[in-house]
Structures are given as C-alpha cells and as structure tokens.
Amino acid sequence: MEKEEKVMVLLLFMTLTSLVTAYLCFGPELTxxxxxxxxxxxxxxxxxxxxxxxxxxxxxxxxxxxxTGEHLLLQVDHNSEVLSVFIPKTAGAESFNNSIQKGDIISVTGTVSEYEGKREIKVERNEDILLIDRQ
Structure with a gap:
C-alpha cells in the first residue's frame, strides 16, 4: 500500500472507532x-x-x-387508589384487550394526565405494559 492509502485506512479506522465509542457511551442512554x-x-x-x-x-x-372500539380503558387499583389507564390503538389496545383480564397484576409506564376531571395514565407504546401475575 502506498502512503495515501495507509493514511486513508487509518482515518477510516479512527472514524469507526470514534462512532463505536460514542454509541457505547451514549447510545443506550438515548435509545x-x-x-x-x-x-x-x-x-x-x-x-x-x-x-x-x-x-x-x-x-x-x-x-x-x-x-369507537379502538382504544382500551383499564381501571386499576394502585395502593388503594383507583386510576384509569388509557391504551390507544397505536399502543396495542386490541392485543391487550385479549390478553389482560380482571384481577391481573400489571406493570404500567405512561404519562400522567387528566381526563374529565379524573387522573389517568396514558400509555404510549405496547412495551409500556407488562403482565406480572395472572389471577
């Protein structure tokens, strides 16, 4: 290899190393x-x-x-507080309607909001609800 080719390979290697390092340091936090x-x-x-x-x-x-049949509303008991959980169609409402039953223990991640004067948790993605225990 000539000198210019060696320099180019070295620059490409350094660039790739920098990208991998940046992803390993910051990627998991952002994604x-x-x-x-x-x-x-x-x-x-x-x-x-x-x-x-x-x-x-x-x-x-x-x-x-x-x-409309496209969104799912759950009433849940969390530490003696009854909350609504709103699962939009885009977050898998239909599949959760088939898999979650009354009495199940679930883990929910979402955003606190208020609807018609009542507090609710709005789920954004289907990964934000997990079935913990079936009753």
Whole structure:
C-alpha cells in the first residue's frame, strides 16, 4: 500500500472507532425504551404531576373498549387508589384487550394526565405494559 492509502485506512479506522465509542457511551442512554436521556419514568405517587412520566404496578379492576372500539380503558387499583389507564390503538389496545383480564397484576409506564376531571395514565407504546401475575 502506498502512503495515501495507509493514511486513508487509518482515518477510516479512527472514524469507526470514534462512532463505536460514542454509541457505547451514549447510545443506550438515548435509545433505551425509546426515551430521551433525562426522561426516565419515576414511581407513581398521588403527588405525581400532570405530564410526568411514571411507572406503577396495579391490579386490573375492569377493562372496556372505547365507544369507537379502538382504544382500551383499564381501571386499576394502585395502593388503594383507583386510576384509569388509557391504551390507544397505536399502543396495542386490541392485543391487550385479549390478553389482560380482571384481577391481573400489571406493570404500567405512561404519562400522567387528566381526563374529565379524573387522573389517568396514558400509555404510549405496547412495551409500556407488562403482565406480572395472572389471577
């Protein structure tokens, strides 16, 4: 190889090494759960504010599809507080309607919001709900 070819190979190797290093250092933080860095979910409490990303484990009290049939609404019991969990069609409402039953314990990650004066957790992705225990 000539001198220019060796320099080019060395520059390509250095570039590739820099990209791999950057991905290993920052990639998992930016791509974990599809969230931006600094937007990790916090445990849900009664003091959680609107717009806050939270997670919780709760027992399913009831479920129903919305009148249009495209979204799923769950009523869950979390530490003696009844909350609504809104699962839009785009987050897998239909598949959860078939797999989640009354009495199941689920783990939910979502954003706190208010709908018609009541607090609810809005799920964004189907990975944000996990079945923990079947009753």
């Amino acid at each position: 974990a759960s599809g969230q931006e860095a600094g937007k990790e979910a916090k445990p849900y409490t009664r003091e959680s504010g609107e717009g806050e990303k939270v997670f919780l484990e709760a027992q399913v009290l009831s479920k129903r599809l919305t009148y």
